[in-house]
Amino acid sequence: MEKVKITLPDGSAKEYDKGITPLEVAKSISGRLAKETLIAEIDGIMKEINTPINNDCELKLYTFNDEKGKETYWHSSSHLMAHAVKELYPEAKFGVGPAIDNGFYYDIDINEKLSEEDLVRIEKKMKELIEKNEPFKRKELSKADALVFFNEQKDEYKLELIDGLDENTTAISLYNEGGFTDLCLGPHLPSTGYIKYFKLLSVSGSYWRGDENKARMQRIYGISFPKQKMLTDYLEFIEEAKKRDHRKLGKQLDLFSIHEDAGPGLIYWHPKGARVRNEIEDFWKKEHLKNGYDLLYSPHIGKAQLWETSGHLSHFKENMYSPMEIDEQDYYVKPMNCPFHILIYKTDLRSYRDLPLRWAELGTVYRYEKSGVLHGLLRVRGFTQDDAHIFCTKEQIEDEIIEVIRFSNYMWKSFGFESLKYYVSTRPEKVTGNDELWEQATNSLKKALEHEGLEYEIDEGGGAFYGPKIDIKIKDALNREWQMSTIQFDFNLPERFDMTYIGEDGKEHRPFMVHRALLGSIERFMGVLIEHYAGSFPVWLAPVQVAVIPVSQNYFDYAQKIVSSLLDENIRVKFDKRNEKIGYKIRDWETQKVPYMLIVGDKEETNNTISIRKHKHGDLGESKLDDFISELKSSIKNRNNNN
């Protein structure tokens, strides 16, 4: 029998009989691997694990623990779901059904409106299909034959997809499983029986190709796993995320509100939310001053002329609010702070000796956002950017970018976010600024990241029209990613405002301009922060740090002394004088997620002590007030985030 040499990722190579499948190779390695292998990569091409191998090759095997394994698993799951839908609704037509970060979806066109109950029916049908354990069979058709096939199916969406495929495509792949055939590049799991535990999560509206002018479809989301525990864990994760929802916690903890009558997407900070925000902003300002920034304040409105010069009226108008007329002149509320900062720049003749200038402002901007996209604190119409603009020379840009990256890391770590991901967005098609500028700026972004030893991904063509950028995404306690920081070059505004500095050579030069926001916006940041900590803020940020609870009115005097001592130390303290039992008060402060409760009664007054109860930890026993204060103060000073 002829042999083939198969090289595995660890570099080891072995000879097998020609025609062996990846699954059989897996078996030869270990039974467990064979059981868990979902998909194979043969010489860089993804293939089913029952594909015969006829040539020497490099082989990689993927299980559910690999991204590629997961993707296949979910992709096949979406096919299975579509099959179940087709069985229940024979007239159904199908759009696209990919795997996504967490699970899969399929866009479906049926007349009937699907409800939660329908999802249960579909799930039941899926279970039946899984039990049949039908193999996923690949079939290749010519473009013409594929068109005929889907024409028979009356599925205009698939026809459109095929139509969009390259004219030279010789073979269009279809997958069939138990009588259900779908257009699909593949590859798939060997059979439906591989899909073990799944749940359909939701159904919502979508559009064919994401275009609201095209056909409306219904999108069913689902998730599937090879192990029961994985599914249970995932469903628990969803529950946990719901519990942490900042909109819910914002109400529960009395942090902020939004008033539909007064205007959606506009945030009202209550005393406690404002307190947290104030701590964040204080810290932010101090750190900026330490890092060589100066702070600015600028107005909220400016004449149309300014926004014309800046280009906002031609590029950003749909996000700006209608102008107001003042002395027969149109004024616009600012959607960005940059033009104002530039005006300040231009109040003086700048020398290269003045650069870099780093100017920061917690600038509140207003942008029109479509009503359907508003979301608690995360997507609003009025928000405060932790904005800064850096004006510098060509020679300075790389160091400046490095500093911003370091500063950003420092800020995120200070707030307890450890995991950051970097994305460099490069030149889109339509741009301002010449190629050389783009090239230089993009390289400086990459070099800065490399200099810091940070890995990054490239978002090809994802830059703004005015310059390339670095976006930083952070991961929260539930491992969810949020896009927050951004560092953007701007070749447009210095040009439009004719910004200059006098160089060493005595001639005028154009400064480089970098916009950057570290936290993004204070509103969004606080939304993420609330969810990250599930409302239990670390002591340094907590709106109320300590609640003092006397056992009864008899100890009010002693409790008042404690309260006064804490206030003297600038500790945010509440004196609970309510006519309630301490069990009731403890429950109340516990649900308000206050870090410490100090309980004082007869024992404490006699011993001149306090009893400390820590949020989520319970009774810590008696202690001297001075000891407690010094520990608390050190935790605040160090911005200790582990509580």
Added chain:
RNA sequence: GCUGACGUAGCUCAGUCGGUAGAGCACAUCCUUGGUAAGGAUGAGGUCACCGGUUCAAUCCCGGUCGUCAGCUCCA
């Protein structure tokens, strides 16, 4: 903005197949002065999102508007 669902007391939610509404928590008063997650009694609270229509009668049915939620698209 688009699709769908929803909008009842400060909060969380019942309810009325058309006859102007109810619970728990919170709040107020009183009793109780209590030792680590809810002591008791009494009471006050609602133009049932808003505007129209149908009807003897609308919180309920119909239309519109606003808003919220799940998505789509977009973004800090």
